[in-house]
Amino acid sequence: MPMGLYLNRIKPWVSVICTSFNQQAYVEQALQSVIEQDYPNVELIVIDNGSTDGSADRIAAFMQHHPSIQFIRNPVNVGLNRAFNQGLALAGGRYVIDLSADDVLLPSRIRKQVNFFEELAGPYAVVFSNATYIDPTGRDLGTHYAVDANGNALSAIPSGNVFRPILESYFICTPTMMMRRDVLNELGGYDETLAYEDFDFWVRSARLYQYAYLDEVLTLKRQCPGSLSAQVVLPDNTLLQSTLAVCYKAYDRCTTPDEYGALAKRIRTFIRKAFYAEQFDLALKFGDLLRHIERPGFNSTLILGLSRFHLPVNKIYQQYLKFYPVGQSAKLV
Structure with missing residues (x-):
C-alpha cells in the first residue's frame, strides 16, 4: 500500500x-x-x-x-x-x-x-x-x-x-x-x-x-557467540575506539556536575576494559579524557600506570570470564 x-x-x-x-x-x-x-x-x-x-x-x-x-x-x-x-x-x-x-x-x-x-x-x-x-x-x-x-x-x-x-x-x-x-x-x-x-x-x-x-x-x-558484547574483550576489537569517540561527544554535551560525574564513571569502566583487551594506548587516552573531568582515583591511576608496561593480561582475563561470567553490566556500553 x-x-x-x-x-x-x-x-x-x-x-x-x-x-x-x-x-x-x-x-x-x-x-x-x-x-x-x-x-x-x-x-x-x-x-x-x-x-x-x-x-x-x-x-x-x-x-x-x-x-x-x-x-x-x-x-x-x-x-x-x-x-x-x-x-x-x-x-x-x-x-x-x-x-x-x-x-x-x-x-x-x-x-x-x-x-x-x-x-x-x-x-x-x-x-x-x-x-x-x-x-x-x-x-x-x-x-x-x-x-x-x-x-x-x-x-x-x-x-x-x-x-x-x-x-x-x-x-x-x-x-x-x-x-x-x-x-x-x-x-x-x-x-x-x-x-x-x-x-x-x-x-x-x-x-x-x-x-x-x-x-x-x-x-x-x-x-x-560472537556478539558485539562478547567481542569487546578481544585485543583486536574496534569497539573500544568507537566508545572513546562517543565519550568525547558526551563530554561536549554534559552541562551539570551530575552528568560529568556519570560520564567519569563510564570512562573509568572503559579504562579497565581497554587494559584487559591489551589496548594500552587506548586506555591511556581514556585516562586523558577522565582528567578533563576529575583527578583519577587510586584504581584508575594503578591501571593507567600498568598500561605503560603492556602486560599480557588478555588471556588471563578471558579465562577469568569463563569461570566468573559477568552480567548485564558488562555489556558493550
Missing part, C-alpha cells in the same frame, strides 16, 4: 529496517515476526550486509511470498551503521525499528508501541520496552529487567530526560526501541565512522529529546 501523508496521520506507518550478516539460521524467523504483527501499516526493509552463509538466499526465498519487502543485497559488509542508513534512506514511516536478523518481535509490539507513542506529549524521540533474552535454540534466558508475577519491571526504569542515566549504565535493551524517523534524519542517521550504534545514538538524541518506557516484554533478544 502507498504511504500517503493522510494515511500516515490516521494510523502512522512504521518502517522496520532489518540488517542481516551471516544469520541464515534465524533471519526467516525475524522476518516472519514482522509479517505477523497485528498492526496494519508496516513496511519491511531488509539489508543483507555481505553474508557468506546463504542468508541472502534465505531472504530472497522469503520475498517470493512477500514481494512488498524492499531488499538491499550488499556484495560486501559495509558496516552495521552504514547498512542501517541504507535502509533509513528508503524508509517512509513515522517511526522506525532497527531489527537484527536474529531477534524476534512479539506480535503486538508495533501496535502497542505506536499507540503509546501517539499518546505522549512533548519532545519524545524513543519508546523502549522490556525484552526476553533467548539462546541460539530459542531457550528463555530471562528478562532484561527483572519482572514480578504480572510481568512488570521490579525496579523503576528511567524515562523522560535520560541523558544522565545513559551515561551511567547500560539500561536500554537496544532492539526494543522504536524511534522517530524525523529525529534519526535530523541526527544524520547512525554515525558510519563507528563500529556500533546504540551508545552514540543515545548520547546524541537524549541530549535533545525524551525517552519513554513501555513496561511490557515485546521483543526476544537472541544471545549468540
Whole structure:
C-alpha cells in the first residue's frame, strides 16, 4: 500500500529496517515476526550486509511470498551503521525499528508501541520496552529487567530526560526501541565512522529529546557467540575506539556536575576494559579524557600506570570470564 501523508496521520506507518550478516539460521524467523504483527501499516526493509552463509538466499526465498519487502543485497559488509542508513534512506514511516536478523518481535509490539507513542506529549524521540533474552535454540534466558508475577519491571526504569542515566549504565535493551524517523534524519542517521550504534545514538538524541518506557516484554533478544558484547574483550576489537569517540561527544554535551560525574564513571569502566583487551594506548587516552573531568582515583591511576608496561593480561582475563561470567553490566556500553 502507498504511504500517503493522510494515511500516515490516521494510523502512522512504521518502517522496520532489518540488517542481516551471516544469520541464515534465524533471519526467516525475524522476518516472519514482522509479517505477523497485528498492526496494519508496516513496511519491511531488509539489508543483507555481505553474508557468506546463504542468508541472502534465505531472504530472497522469503520475498517470493512477500514481494512488498524492499531488499538491499550488499556484495560486501559495509558496516552495521552504514547498512542501517541504507535502509533509513528508503524508509517512509513515522517511526522506525532497527531489527537484527536474529531477534524476534512479539506480535503486538508495533501496535502497542505506536499507540503509546501517539499518546505522549512533548519532545519524545524513543519508546523502549522490556525484552526476553533467548539462546541460539530459542531457550528463555530471562528478562532484561527483572519482572514480578504480572510481568512488570521490579525496579523503576528511567524515562523522560535520560541523558544522565545513559551515561551511567547500560539500561536500554537496544532492539526494543522504536524511534522517530524525523529525529534519526535530523541526527544524520547512525554515525558510519563507528563500529556500533546504540551508545552514540543515545548520547546524541537524549541530549535533545525524551525517552519513554513501555513496561511490557515485546521483543526476544537472541544471545549468540560472537556478539558485539562478547567481542569487546578481544585485543583486536574496534569497539573500544568507537566508545572513546562517543565519550568525547558526551563530554561536549554534559552541562551539570551530575552528568560529568556519570560520564567519569563510564570512562573509568572503559579504562579497565581497554587494559584487559591489551589496548594500552587506548586506555591511556581514556585516562586523558577522565582528567578533563576529575583527578583519577587510586584504581584508575594503578591501571593507567600498568598500561605503560603492556602486560599480557588478555588471556588471563578471558579465562577469568569463563569461570566468573559477568552480567548485564558488562555489556558493550
